[in-house]
Amino acid sequence: MVDLYRLFNPRGIAIVGASREPNKIGSVILRNLIEAGYEGKIYPINPNAQEIMGLKAYPSISAVEGTVDVAVISVPAPKVPDVIEDAGKAGVKFAVVIASGFKEVGNVALEEEVVKRAKKYGMRVVGPNVFGYVYTPSKINTTFGPNDIIPGNVAFISQSGALGVALMGTASVEGLGISAIISIGNKADLDDSDFIEYLGDDPNTNLILIYMEGISEGQRFMEVASKVSLKKPIIIIKSGRSEAGARAAASHTGSLAGNYSLYKSAFRQSGILLAETIEQAFDWAKALAWNPLPKGDNVVIITNGGGAGVQATDALADYGITLRRISDTLAANLKQILPPFASLGNPIDLTGLANAEWYYQSISLALDDPNVDSLVVIYCRTGMTDPKEIAGAIKDALKSSKNRKPITVAMIGGEAEYEAMRELTREHIPTYPTPERASASMGAIYRYYYAKKYVEERLKELDKKKLTALERIR
Amino acid sequence: MVDLYRLFNPRGIAIVGASREPNKIGSVILRNLIEAGYEGKIYPINPNAQEIMGLKAYPSISAVEGTVDVAVISVPAPKVPDVIEDAGKAGVKFAVVIASGFKEVGNVALEEEVVKRAKKYGMRVVGPNVFGYVYTPSKINTTFGPNDIIPGNVAFISQSGALGVALMGTASVEGLGISAIISIGNKADLDDSDFIEYLGDDPNTNLILIYMEGISEGQRFMEVASKVSLKKPIIIIKSGRSEAGARAAASHTGSLAGNYSLYKSAFRQSGILLAETIEQAFDWAKALAWNPLPKGDNVVIITNGGGAGVQATDALADYGITLRRISDTLAANLKQILPPFASLGNPIDLTGLANAEWYYQSISLALDDPNVDSLVVIYCRTGMTDPKEIAGAIKDALKSSKNRKPITVAMIGGEAEYEAMRELTREHIPTYPTPERASASMGAIYRYYYAKKYVEERLKELDKKKLTALERIR
Numbered sequence: 001m002v003d004l005y006r007l008f009n010p011r012g013i014a015i016v017g018a019s020r021e022p023n024k025i026g027s028v029i030l031r032n033l034i035e036a037g038y039e040g041k042i043y044p045i046n047p048n049a050q051e052i053m054g055l056k057a058y059p060s061i062s063a064v065e066g067t068v069d070v071a072v073i074s075v076p077a078p079k080v081p082d083v084i085e086d087a088g089k090a091g092v093k094f095a096v097v098i099a100s101g102f103k104e105v106g107n108v109a110l111e112e113e114v115v116k117r118a119k120k121y122g123m124r125v126v127g128p129n130v131f132g133y134v135y136t137p138s139k140i141n142t143t144f145g146p147n148d149i150i151p152g153n154v155a156f157i158s159q160s161g162a163l164g165v166a167l168m169g170t171a172s173v174e175g176l177g178i179s180a181i182i183s184i185g186n187k188a189d190l191d192d193s194d195f196i197e198y199l200g201d202d203p204n205t206n207l208i209l210i211y212m213e214g215i216s217e218g219q220r221f222m223e224v225a226s227k228v229s230l231k232k233p234i235i236i237i238k239s240g241r242s243e244a245g246a247r248a249a250a251s252h253t254g255s256l257a258g259n260y261s262l263y264k265s266a267f268r269q270s271g272i273l274l275a276e277t278i279e280q281a282f283d284w285a286k287a288l289a290w291n292p293l294p295k296g297d298n299v300v301i302i303t304n305g306g307g308a309g310v311q312a313t314d315a316l317a318d319y320g321i322t323l324r325r326i327s328d329t330l331a332a333n334l335k336q337i338l339p340p341f342a343s344l345g346n347p348i349d350l351t352g353l354a355n356a357e358w359y360y361q362s363i364s365l366a367l368d369d370p371n372v373d374s375l376v377v378i379y380c381r382t383g384m385t386d387p388k389e390i391a392g393a394i395k396d397a398l399k400s401s402k403n404r405k406p407i408t409v410a411m412i413g414g415e416a417e418y419e420a421m422r423e424l425t426r427e428h429i430p431t432y433p434t435p436e437r438a439s440a441s442m443g444a445i446y447r448y449y450y451a452k453k454y455v456e457e458r459l460k461e462l463d464k465k466k467l468t469a470l471e472r473i474r
Numbered sequence: 475m476v477d478l479y480r481l482f483n484p485r486g487i488a489i490v491g492a493s494r495e496p497n498k499i500g501s502v503i504l505r506n507l508i509e510a511g512y513e514g515k516i517y518p519i520n521p522n523a524q525e526i527m528g529l530k531a532y533p534s535i536s537a538v539e540g541t542v543d544v545a546v547i548s549v550p551a552p553k554v555p556d557v558i559e560d561a562g563k564a565g566v567k568f569a570v571v572i573a574s575g576f577k578e579v580g581n582v583a584l585e586e587e588v589v590k591r592a593k594k595y596g597m598r599v600v601g602p603n604v605f606g607y608v609y610t611p612s613k614i615n616t617t618f619g620p621n622d623i624i625p626g627n628v629a630f631i632s633q634s635g636a637l638g639v640a641l642m643g644t645a646s647v648e649g650l651g652i653s654a655i656i657s658i659g660n661k662a663d664l665d666d667s668d669f670i671e672y673l674g675d676d677p678n679t680n681l682i683l684i685y686m687e688g689i690s691e692g693q694r695f696m697e698v699a700s701k702v703s704l705k706k707p708i709i710i711i712k713s714g715r716s717e718a719g720a721r722a723a724a725s726h727t728g729s730l731a732g733n734y735s736l737y738k739s740a741f742r743q744s745g746i747l748l749a750e751t752i753e754q755a756f757d758w759a760k761a762l763a764w765n766p767l768p769k770g771d772n773v774v775i776i777t778n779g780g781g782a783g784v785q786a787t788d789a790l791a792d793y794g795i796t797l798r799r800i801s802d803t804l805a806a807n808l809k810q811i812l813p814p815f816a817s818l819g820n821p822i823d824l825t826g827l828a829n830a831e832w833y834y835q836s837i838s839l840a841l842d843d844p845n846v847d848s849l850v851v852i853y854c855r856t857g858m859t860d861p862k863e864i865a866g867a868i869k870d871a872l873k874s875s876k877n878r879k880p881i882t883v884a885m886i887g888g889e890a891e892y893e894a895m896r897e898l899t900r901e902h903i904p905t906y907p908t909p910e911r912a913s914a915s916m917g918a919i920y921r922y923y924y925a926k927k928y929v930e931e932r933l934k935e936l937d938k939k940k941l942t943a944l945e946r947i948r
Contacts, residue, residue, distance in 0.1 A: 028857055096552065103638055105815075144857050146888055160781025162826045166854035169888025211781065239784040242791030249784045250676050251819050277910040278785065278886075307634025307685065310713040311752065316714030341579075352636045380640035383502055383618050392538045410750075414643025431643065436751040 001010030002124065002190065004198040006093040006160045008135045008180070010069035011040050013142065014092070015060045016083050017074035018044035018052050022294060026074035027052070028144040029132055036134075036141035036149075041066050061090040070094045072142045077101030081113050088121030088420075096142060097128035100161075104129050111188045118189065127393060130183035131161050136167075136425025137179065137204045143168070145181075149331065153176010154289050155205040159184055160239070164172035166286065167211070174282050179205040189310050193217065193224045200228030201242040207289040209281055210236045213249050221303055222270045226462075233288045233448045236272050236300045237281050238263050271455035273447055280440065286430040287441035291406040293449055296373040298324055299442060301347035302362050303435075304354040305380035308412060309347030312376055312435035319443025323347070330369040337361045352382050356393040363397035368406055378435050378443050379420075381420050387420035388420050395427055410438035476598065476664065479671040481568045482609045482654070484543035485514050487616065488566070490557050491525050491548035492518035499572060500548035502618040503606055510608075510615035510623075514541050535564040544568045546606060546616045552577030554602065557860040562595030571602035572615060573880035574635075575658050578603050589662050600664050604657035605635050608642075609818055609847050611653065611678045617642070619655075626651010628763050629679040633658055634713070641685070641752065643829055648756050649899035651763075653679040667691065667698045674702030681763040683755055684710045687723050696744045700936075703745030703929050707762045710746050711755050712737050719910045733869070745929035746781070747921055754914065761915035766882040767923055770847040772798055772814055773916060776836050777909075778828040779854035782886060783821030786909040793917025804843040811835045826856050827925045830867035836923045837871035848880040848914050852909050853894075855887025863895035869901055880919050884912035 006270055013033065017026030030044055030053055031103070043066070045161065046051040047059040058064050058209045061071055061083075071087040073080055075382035077099045087095055091425050102111035104358075111128060118125045132143035136151035145165040150172055157297035158164030164183050169196070179202065184196055192215055199205045225234055241260045267274050275281035299321055303309040313323055331344045336357060348366075350358050366372045379390045388425055394409060409431040411421040417433070424431040432438045487507065491500030502528055504518055517540070518526040521533040532538050535545055535557075545561040547554055551573045559567055569592055576585035585602060596666055600607065604619035610625040619639040620662035624646055632638030638657050653676065656669055666689055673679045682702070689695050698710055714720035715734045741748045749755035773795055777783040785927045787797055797820045800808075805818045811833060822840075824832050833851070840846045853864045868883060883905040885895040891907070898905040905914045 023858065025857075114533065146855070147890065160779065162779030162854040163781035163785070163886070164887040165856065166779065166782070166891070169855050170886060172888055173892055173907075182651070184685075213781070213784070222856065237785075239781060239788065241788040244791050244797050245784050247786035248780075248787045248797070248821055251817060258689070278908045279757060279910065284776075305634065305636030305639035305640065306722075307632075307687070307713060308640070310687070311637070311711075312717050313722045314715040314719035315715065315751070317718050323718050323722070343725060345722070347722055380636040381620070382636065382639065382641045383499075384497065410639070412640040412644060414622065414646055417640070417643060418647055434752045 001195045003017060003187065004194070006069040007046065007126070009138055011063070011198045012043060012066050012068040013038065013040060013044040013140070014045050014068045014071045015074070015142070016045040016061065016071055018057070019046055020049060020052055025144045028381065029072055029074060029098070029142050032143060032147045033125055034139040035147050039139060047088040061087045061092060068092050070096060072096045072098060073094070075130070077107065077110060081110070081117055083333060084114055084123070086115045088118065090121050093125055094124050094126060096126040096130065096132060098130055098132060100129040102128045103188070105470065115188050124190055125188055126182070127245040128188060129161065129374060129441050130185035131165050131184060134178065135179035143181065143183070145169070146172065148172050150175065150177045152289070153179050153204060154209055154285050155180040155182070155199045155202070155207070157182045157192060158211045159182060160211055163211060168386065168416050170193070170282065170358065172280070175422060176282055176286060183192065184386045191215070191217070193221045195226045196234065200231050200447070206232050208232065208234045209283055209285050210234065211239070212236050213239050218266060222266055224297045225270035225272055226455050227461060228454060234272045235275055235284055235288070236280050237269060237275050237278060241276065263348040266271070268446040269458060271451040273444060273451065280397045281431060284444035286425070287406070287408050287445050288448055289429050290428040291445060292404045294373040294445065298371055298373045299376060300326060300366050300372045301376045301378065302350065302359070303347050303378035303380070304350045304352055304367065304382065305378065306349050308378045308380050308435045309349055312378055312410070312439040313347060315436040315439035316376070316443060319440065319446060320445060321446055327369060327371040330365060330371065332351050333365045352380070355385055360393040360397045361392055363394060365403055367397065367401040367403045370403065374442060374445065376410070376438050378410045379417070381417050381468050386412055387413065387417045388423070391420040391424050394429065395422065398429065407441065408432065408438040408442045409436045476811060478667045480927065481600070483612055485560050486513065486538070486540050486542040487614070488517040488538065488542045488545045488561070488654065489548070489616070490519040490535065490545055492531070493520055494523060499618045503546055503572070503616050506617060506621045509621050511695040513613060514831035514845040515844070516559055517542060518948050525697060533787050535566060536734045538564065542566050544570060544574060547570060549659045551581065551584060551602070555591055557886060558588055558591045558597070560775060562591065562597050564867060566597055568598050568600060569726060570600040570604065572604055574603040576602045577662070585660060585662050585757065588659070588856065592663065593865045598664055599662055600656070601659040603635065605639050605659055605682060608652065608655035611793070617655065619643070620646065620702045622646050624649065624651045626763070627653050627674070627678060627680045628654070628683055628759050629654040629681070630683045631656045631658060631666060632685045634685055634844040638851060644752070644756065649896060650756055650760055660887050666693045669905055670702050670708065671698045674705050674893070681759055682706065682708045684708065685713070686710050687713050692740060696740055697873045699744035699746055700929050700933060704926060708746045709743060709749055709755050709758055709762070711749050715750065734774050743932060745925040747918060747925065757894040757911050758918035760899070761880070761882050761914060761919055762922055764902040764904050766878045766918065768847040768880050772793065772845055772847040773850060773922060774800060774840050774846045774848070775850045775852065776824065776833070776840065777852035777854070778826055778856065779890050780823050782821055782852045782854050782884065782909045786852055786884070786913040787821060788915055789910040789913035791852070793914065793920060794862070795917060795920055801843060801845045804839060804845065807839045808836055827858070829859055832861040834867040834871045835862055837868060838875055841871065841875040841877045846879065848916060850882050850884070850912050852884045852912065853886065853891070861887065861891045862897070865894040865898050868898065868903065880916065882906065882912040882916045884909045
């Protein structure tokens with residue numbers, strides 16, 4: 001395993017290419033790092049400045065007196081090798097090369113030169129052609145993306161630059177808390193596997209989300225992903241699913257997207273959850289990052305709308321989950337607190353008259369029933385209840401129960417329901433605006449639940465014989 | 475065709491069951507109708523009140539001196555037949571029976587009695603067990619749902635009550651403009667086919683969106699839907715796709731959801747677009763309601779992010795759309811205005827440096843190119859551009875071109891991009907927060923484009939021989 005500890009916990013960071021022009025990429029990065037509240041030392045490197053944003057500037061990294069563990073390099077590509085040389089001499093451990101103009105435009109030799117020089121000094125390279133990285137536990141944001149990141153426990157690795165930066169914003173709007181964001185760009189040195197392996201052991205990360213265009217070392221990737229999948233879920237959006245998409249990816253990155261079905265099978269063998277869309281990946285991530293794993297596959301739906309319950313049932317079925325009848329005990333207990341017209345099947349239909357108390361009681365009873373493994377709770381706007389109160393009831397029921405079980409929620413309706421959804425999201429109760437998305441996200445929990453079991457079994461076999469498929473995705 | 479003109483353009487509406495208690499359903503309906511700005515006469519009917527919400531109250535409909543075309547009946551089920559009798563005598567044309575407690579709870583006889591009495595007077599019944607209806611051109615809202623409806627040209631028919639009311643709110647949040655909302659409930663008399671047929675000719679409606687649990691008269695439904703599909707798109711969410719979902723639907727409505735694959739094939743033959751999720755249906759509705767139909771299937775993607783372009787390409791492929799190379803002329807024209815590093819394939823990648831002017835120019839050129847039939851435009855947040863300006867450029871390019879072509883847009887990023895998305899949505903430019911949703915919605919346009927062609931051909935045949943499938947979905 002590559003020891004990335006000092007990348008994520010650096011004692012000092014040098015920003016090479018920071019300047020007084022506020023819109024230069026190096027300056028945006030410096031500002032983001034300052035505003036993120038990084039508590040180590042920050043060194044702007046610029047031979048033409050004495051001071052930038054209130055910090056003393058240095059003509060080179062080797063001119064810095066303190067320890068610099070990371071150099072974020074935002075100078076034109078041809079100048080990068082010299083900066084690497086300087087960083088190496090200064091004992092820098094990681095070079096994050098923001099600059100583009102390398103392999104992605106055909107400049108293979110320049111990219112190789114960068115890695116060669118870094119290697120000489122035992123320095124590792126992130127990139128080139130990246131937008132930087134984030135690690136919220138250390139209050140680091142060396143990206144030129146937004147700075148309103150919600151701290152959390154999801155690590156996001158992006159091969160795409162523009163999309164990656166945009167998705168930093170989407171994560172904030174969607175309430176997805178972040179531990180790390182890593183732009184891996186051309187992957188001249190450090191690649192997906194290195195980061196997955198390290199983050200697999202990172203106590204601040206409990207889910208890894210990846211936007212991937214292609215991988216080169218398939219076997220190592222599968223080995224690493226399999227091991228990490230046993231500890232935490234890995235969700236991948238693999239671009240270039242279709243033939244046309246693969247062609248577009250090739251013209252975009254110069255690298256072949258490869259045969260999607262091979263990726264698919266390799267991912268399945270490694271316990272990776274393959275998302276087809278960004279929305280799906282983010283939805284799944286919330287459900288998996290914020291829930292415990294279930295103990296079994298008995299999912300119960302609680303709803304105040306029959307139609308919404310049917311939609312949720314259908315969407316669960318898409319993930320291979322078939323609802324079972326609730327136990328007689330649970331039915332009897334529910335009967336005590338619900339009116340006679342409530343439907344005690346599965347879905348449990350509280351009917352449109354349901355108030356916050358009914359939600360609280362029925363969720364509590366379901367959490368306490370040993371036969372219930374997970375809950376999908378659905379609220380449809382009615383004229384008579386305040387969605388805030390329903391959200392409060394859901395929150396209280398979860399808090400007051402001794403039993404932690406996976407839950408996803410749908411709040412369907414207008415602005416007030418969307419606000420209640422955001423409120424529950426802030427409390428890390430995964431909530432969605434449609435019943436299908438709540439069910440699909442519960443489905444993802446079970447996809448991981450089974451993937452993990454599968455990988456456990458497969459790894460036992462793997463000791464005996466190497467699977468042939470491992471070679472096929474190279 | 476059932477003439478529903480006076481339902482949607484009534485001279486007077488009686489609200490039976492309105493009272494001074496503000497939270498009673500009849501009162502909410504009365505308030506909604508007043509606040510919606512309905513310009514005909516409103517008659518609260520309540521034997522125990524002189525005046526309700528500033529309007530003179532009447533003991534019965536027959537006591538009203540003016541013309542009452544519609545009676546909205548919100549009294550307990552057992553009292554409904556007498557109200558129907560009274561309404562019939564008063565010459566009411568349509569009874570909208572809000573009350574539940576009929577067939578859905580086994581009271582078949584009471585429901586039949588209601589229809590029988592109505593028939594005697596030539597009166598038609600909507601419901602029972604409905605939440606009312608909306609028709610924005612006449613400023614009518616007789617529902618007990620929300621009242622912040624955005625006027626527009628999408629008609630929404632819902633068999634589900636709770637979900638239907640909730641989706642009224644969702645439509646507003648999502649910016650989907652509404653012409654009509656009809657809750658059809660138990661469909662004791664008027665059913666989907668009657669409304670589809672009428673709305674097919676309604677000049678204020680250019681798309682019909684249906685949440686359906688099941689239909690009974692399959693043949694008539696297919697005939698009507700086929701004819702209407704030629705004029706405007708019909709999107710249906712059919713609940714009970716899975717076996718478990720069908721069981722849940724059965725316990726919810728008492729009616730069998732039927733075999734999904736039969737519905738699927740009947741819908742395909744009728745030109746209906748079958749949506750699997752609420753989100754999909756709403757996304758498609760915006761794209762179809764706000765766009766002209768394309769002239770051919772050459773879709774061009776314009777993006778500032780390669781990765782987002784690949785995602786969009788993949789999602790188009792899911793709908794059977796394969797991107798073709800752009801014409802040499804368009805490439806040459808783009809070369810004039812774009813920097814050399816922009817990628818002139820399809821997707822056209824303006825790169826992360828793209829500003830509003832590049833968007834304006836490239837969209838304008840694509841609209842003017844006779845080989846381009848439709849556009850998917852994607853913006854990924856960058857640090858250097860204001861998404862508002864990009865949105866403005868998209869709007870301006872569409873306005874200043876003589877050529878109207880279908881377009882969908884993705885604005886990917888943080889709060890500012892979401893706001894730009896809402897701004898474009900207000901302008902009826904269908905905009906989504908992910909590239910996949912923008913592409914899928916373009917895909918729906920093409921699904922309709924081909925469905926329409928197919929139905930045209932099929933209807934020609936239909937004159938010769940009745941298709942056997944028609945009988946199979948009864």
